[in-house]
Amino acid sequence: MGQPDRICVIGGGAAGISAASMAKRTNPDATVIICTEFEDVAYSPCGIPYVLGREIPDFERLFLAGPEQYVESGVDLRRETVVTELDGKNRTMTAGGETIPWDRLIVCSGFNYTLPDVPGNDLEGLTYVKNIRRGMELNETLNDVKKAVVLEASPLGVEMLAALAHRGIETHLVDEGAWLLSQVADPDIAEPVQKSLESLGVIPHFGVKLKGFEGSNGALGAVVTSDGAIEADICVVATHKEPETTLARSIGLKVGSTGGLVVDERMRTSMDGVYAAGDCVEVPQGLTGLALQGLTGSHAMQQGRVAGANAGGGHRRYDPVYIPWGMVGGTVQIGGASFGEHTANSLGIPHIVARANGISRARYYPGVQQVLVKLLAEPGTGRLIGGQMVGGEGVKERADFLSFALKRGATLEDIAWMENVYSPPIGALYEPMSVAAQNGLAQL
């Protein structure tokens, strides 16, 4: 009988932790080592904006497990341990000054924000929401902040706009796009969110280029844009999630067209015995095969599970993605799956648009909210290619359902005749998605 496998994981985020746990579960005899440069693991970074916005009362609630729980499960968790070197030939890595051999390696090195390439980008006051302890410090700093700028209306940017506005801070948005969440959402879907944020006091500046940061004594004083300077005590940088691939590239792992690591459906990289998962990889979009990177925490977690299972000797597969997404912007929920009208238009994908403005509960039931749904379908066949929705409630469930329907190749006809829950407090007689599909059938 040979030596048990030694599986090393780089990164302690959603992908890394789930990969390590699954590797250990798949192969209990294996030695599983996680190295993370950070102090903490197993917390929800996605909850940070909501603590900053005082919708969640404290940071401690974001912690899901303590480090001793990994020790108990047999995983060797090494915190504050930076992997400085990888050797693909000898299958070793240098971490915390120690050379550690590995039989299988799982790279879950995550992302960094793209540094704005403008003067003053090193000033104090440029703020990044990612690490929980730095979030805790920011929470204290915000007590003295009067004016803030959020750079880019990405999902995190939108969450931070609401959080800062909740804190009574004069909050500006600077974005080169023409509307909120323009990388993913259609303008008519994003509009209610934008209005909701404006009602909280957010001041958006769309179609505006960042020119630089100005300040004195090393501290930020203003964000300079193509439309002039905006006074600011802090600027939250919510730019593109750039995959962290420095170490992976050092051993020759193949990088794809997004800058993320190329993996196959078993999360194997271009090097035998090396897997990768999470924000550092790219995976294909289900309809087009287009490589995508920088998805959500749930994608990272599932990819990590697949990578961990396969590194442990299992045989799991990760499917191409349809990317259900959703969030709350201000007081409005927004979400969708796959392509919206703007993204389909951008890529030149032929489509028809089916719309409906429905309701979330029976019209007479207290708390009923509008739900605007748009479905996109292939002309002729009616096969769904995506959809988006905005409303007061029920967006997440619809986005999840839509994503699954897309994966199964559903058509407008299928959705038009779908069954739906009808119960006055939780669902209307007519499901808005079904009504949208019925409206769309007329266009086929």
Added chain:
Amino acid sequence: MSNPRLLGSETIPRSVQEYFGHDKVSLFGTGGMPAAPPAPPGSPARRQGEAALADALSKVGKPGPRIGARPVVTPPKPSLVAGMRKRGERALFEASMREFSRRRVARGPHAGAGLVWRRVFVPVYRAIPWTIKRRMVSITSGVRGWRR
């Protein structure tokens, strides 16, 4: 008969009310199934959270290096394919945004794609039928080893 423990907000533990908000755990005060809050006091997770908070608060306003204080990078120089994709996508997104903005009589995006990409690439790309573009995407995406 309904479980009386689930009726009325007074039976919902205070910690749960604080965490979820009263109106979300008991729909108009008539029901709900409160879930236990994560990381209850005394748990390993809560202890880790409290230690993290104490450490972070001890550093507030003090100079010095911090782990994860600057998670930001200048992206590495992209390959030819990656660079083309980035510029091409940007030009196509901008063109689409301009069209939507015209319809809404709203301000368009900042024009950052570059003249050649805007004036040459976008019209040429749009003139190609989707069936051909789809094949081009499939060939150039670099995605291999996936079940379709």
